[in-house]
Amino acid sequence: MAPVPILWLLLACGLLGLGLVGADVDGLLPAAVVALGLSLATVWWPLPPLLQLGLLVGLTAVGVLGLRRWSGRQRHRSLAPAETAEVISGFAEGDTGRVRWQGQSWSAVNLKGGQPLPPGSWVTVMGRAGNQLQVMEPGGD
Structure with a gap:
């Protein structure tokens, strides 16, 4: 042993x-x-x-x-405009899921609730609250 x-x-x-x-x-x-x-x-x-x-x-x-x-x-940090992230999982039943942003997995909330975001799709990062990103589908202004 x-x-x-x-x-x-x-x-x-x-x-x-x-x-x-x-x-x-x-x-x-x-x-x-x-x-x-x-x-x-x-x-x-x-x-x-x-x-x-x-x-x-x-x-x-x-x-x-x-x-x-x-x-x-940690304070909220402002982000450069039009940063994107790839959806990893979630967002099918609820407004939260996981995205890959800047090479790391992040918890995220969909600002346009009710829209399913399939894994592999791209979202725009609109902001960050603590360790959770705020995202929405591109063109979903």
């Missing part, structure tokens, strides 16, 4: 790999950072397995909550 630090390192690499291929899960990056830290910590200190798992869950939760709090404090 592989030593514990190597298992934590493999978990960290796997989580980072998921992030690189586009997995959109809250806590993915904080969990990868915590797993990397546990890999280093278990090299020097033999921590009990339950403590290791508790640290992974607890520190990941602290990281996610800290990132959400920081994101909520």
Whole structure:
């Protein structure tokens, strides 16, 4: 069986790999950072397995909550006109979904509610509120 630090390192690499291929899960990056830290910590200190798992869950939760709090404090940023984003998912049943903008996946709200936006279509980014983009179909002024 592989030593514990190597298992934590493999978990960290796997989580980072998921992030690189586009997995959109809250806590993915904080969990990868915590797993990397546990890999280093278990090299020097033999921590009990339950403590290791508790640290992974607890520190990941602290990281996610800290990132959400920081994101909520960010001011609204104005955007250059006519920026576009590609619809990834959602917008079929409701006014919210996900878009790919500037190479990253974003939560978005359709300003022209009731219009389905199929995946693969392009939308105009009209603004941003916190970590959610405000989009509408091109020509939907």
